[in-house]
Structures are given as structure tokens and as C-alpha cells.
Amino acid sequence: MLMTFSEGKIIANQYELVIRIESAAKVTLQAQVDEVTLIGGANVITATGSGINWSVRLDSEEQLKELANEIGIAIQNY
Numbered sequence: 001m002l003m004t005f006s007e008g009k010i011i012a013n014q015y016e017l018v019i020r021i022e023s024a025a026k027v028t029l030q031a032q033v034d035e036v037t038l039i040g041g042a043n044v045i046t047a048t049g050s051g052i053n054w055s056v057r058l059d060s061e062e063q064l065k066e067l068a069n070e071i072g073i074a075i076q077n078y
């Protein structure tokens with residue numbers, strides 16, 4: 001799947017998540033799906049494990065739900 005949000009693009013499948021931040025720095029964040037947590041309410045994607053530690057906030061809850069459906073993991077509500 002390819003999703004566009006205000007800061008860039010998300011490329012996701014059942015195994016991997018790649019976020020490309022569209023700025024002058026051309027930042028790319030990558031993680032295996034089993035290292036990803038989706039946080040509801042705040043609409044945040046976090047990746048932690050094996051030297052990875054990053055987070056990105058999406059524009060809406062709908063984007064988070066679409067991503068959850070695509071990669072097959074549940075949204076955590078804290």
C-alpha cells in the first residue's frame with residue numbers, strides 16, 4: 001500500500017513499513033512490522049527494537065486504521 005500524509009509517504013505491506021519524510025533532508029524510516037506499535041488517540045506509529053527507536057504522528061485516525069488493516073496489527077489505545 002502507498003499512503004500520503006502531510007509529512008510524506010508511507011509504504012507498507014504485511015512484513016515491512018517504510019516512511020519517507022518529504023523535506024530537504026529526505027529522511028527514510030524503516031521497520032519490520034513486528035517492531036511497530038500503532039497508538040490510537042494520538043495517531044502515532046512507533047518502532048522499537050534491534051537498535052530502532054522512532055515515532056511519527058499521522059494526520060488522522062482514519063489513516064491509522066487504514067495502516068492497521070494493511071499491516072495486520074491492532075491499534076493500542078492508551
